[in-house]
Amino acid sequence: xxxxxxxxxxxxxxxxxxxxxxxxxxxxxxxxxxxxxxxxxxxxxxxxxxxxxxxxxxxxxxxxxxxxxxxxxxxxxxxxxxxxxxxxxxxxxxxxxxxxxxxxxxxxxxxxxxxxxxxxxxxxxxxxxxxxxxxxxxxxxxxxxxxxxxxxxxxxxxxxxxxxxxxxxxxxxxxxxxxxxxxxxxxxxxxxxxxxxxxxxxxxxxxxxxxxxxxxxxxxxxxxxxxxxxxxxxxxxxxxxxxxxxxxxxxxxxxxxxxxxxxxxxxxxxxxxxxxxxxxxxxxxxxxxxxxxxxxxxxxxxxxxxxxxxxxxxxxxxxxxxx
Numbered sequence: 001x002x003x004x005x006x007x008x009x010x011x012x013x014x015x016x017x018x019x020x021x022x023x024x025x026x027x028x029x030x031x032x033x034x035x036x037x038x039x040x041x042x043x044x045x046x047x048x049x050x051x052x053x054x055x056x057x058x059x060x061x062x063x064x065x066x067x068x069x070x071x072x073x074x075x076x077x078x079x080x081x082x083x084x085x086x087x088x089x090x091x092x093x094x095x096x097x098x099x100x101x102x103x104x105x106x107x108x109x110x111x112x113x114x115x116x117x118x119x120x121x122x123x124x125x126x127x128x129x130x131x132x133x134x135x136x137x138x139x140x141x142x143x144x145x146x147x148x149x150x151x152x153x154x155x156x157x158x159x160x161x162x163x164x165x166x167x168x169x170x171x172x173x174x175x176x177x178x179x180x181x182x183x184x185x186x187x188x189x190x191x192x193x194x195x196x197x198x199x200x201x202x203x204x205x206x207x208x209x210x211x212x213x214x215x216x217x218x219x220x221x222x223x224x225x226x227x228x229x230x231x232x233x234x235x236x237x238x239x240x241x242x243x244x245x246x247x248x249x250x251x252x253x254x255x256x257x258x259x260x261x262x263x264x265x266x267x268x269x270x271x272x273x274x275x276x277x278x279x280x281x282x283x284x285x286x287x288x289x290x291x292x293x294x295x296x297x298x299x300x301x302x303x304x305x306x307x308x309x310x311x312x313x314x315x316x317x318x319x320x321x322x323x
Contacts, residue, residue: 034140047067056233198290205278
């Protein structure tokens with residue numbers, strides 16, 4: 001008999017991550033939807049204002065805004081509508097359900113991967129177009145309302161031993177980068193994991209810091225009124241905040257940002273390290289602060305806001321260097 005509960009990825013009070021209601025009969029029973037997300041994402045502007053949530057096992061990222069300005073096709077899509085800013089990889093959006101409002105949780109359209117891990121959620125708000133929302137649910141209601149059969153999680157890929165990595169070649173390729181998007185290809189070329197590459201790159205490219213660096217970084221950005229970008233995601237979706245941060249705080253093991261239109265939650269015990277990373281570009285380079293969890297996975301990336309064809313802002317680079 002298949003498991004009738006989609007597992008959660010993070011046990012904190014957030015709508016995308018709360019305990020899934022299961023498939024037993026009752027008022028809270030979810031409704032399965034059949035959605036071609038490559039097509040549907042281009043039409044979600046009709047919903048009006050929604051609340052979107054993307055997360056991983058350590059951090060959740062929530063924005064309020066509207067869909068629109070969707071570009072791309074095939075394996076990757078971009079939603080670039082300022083407040084709703086997403087990088088979407090549709091092949092991971094394997095299971096979609098609608099969950100009704102329960103115990104104060106707004107109803108939502110939720111996407112999961114084939115293993116049942118949460119990818120993304122779209123929550124109805126008081127400003128959502130009710131007719132368009134209901135029409136989406138009717139159009140995409142699946143004929144099969146049985147619980148989805150989930151595939152077992154694959155075993156985590158083991159890193160190659162450092163001794164097998166061409167470290168000098170890696171450093172030379174890193175130094176020769178002219179665009180940050182070359183970074184992922186470089187990792188594949190040298191068969192090296194992301195955090196492993198940071199360890200091997202040397203202090204000229206990557207410098208490790210305690211995970212607790214995140215709060216003072218956010219506080220410094222707040223105090224300087226610095227526009228930053230915060231990327232949080234998983235294999236199927238990356239969600240981005242661009243702008244200032246007004247209310248960072250930490251209490252009871254959670255780091256929180258509670259701003260108008262933007263909320264972030266991080267379980268501090270699950271964050272194991274932070275890195276200041278420099279990637280060369282033809283505009284002088286990009287500096288990021290990358291957070292990793294206790295399983296070695298990337299949990300978030302922060303950088304200074306910049307225009308695509310402009311150099312990195314000196315204020316951000318100075319802040320990162322001061323950490």
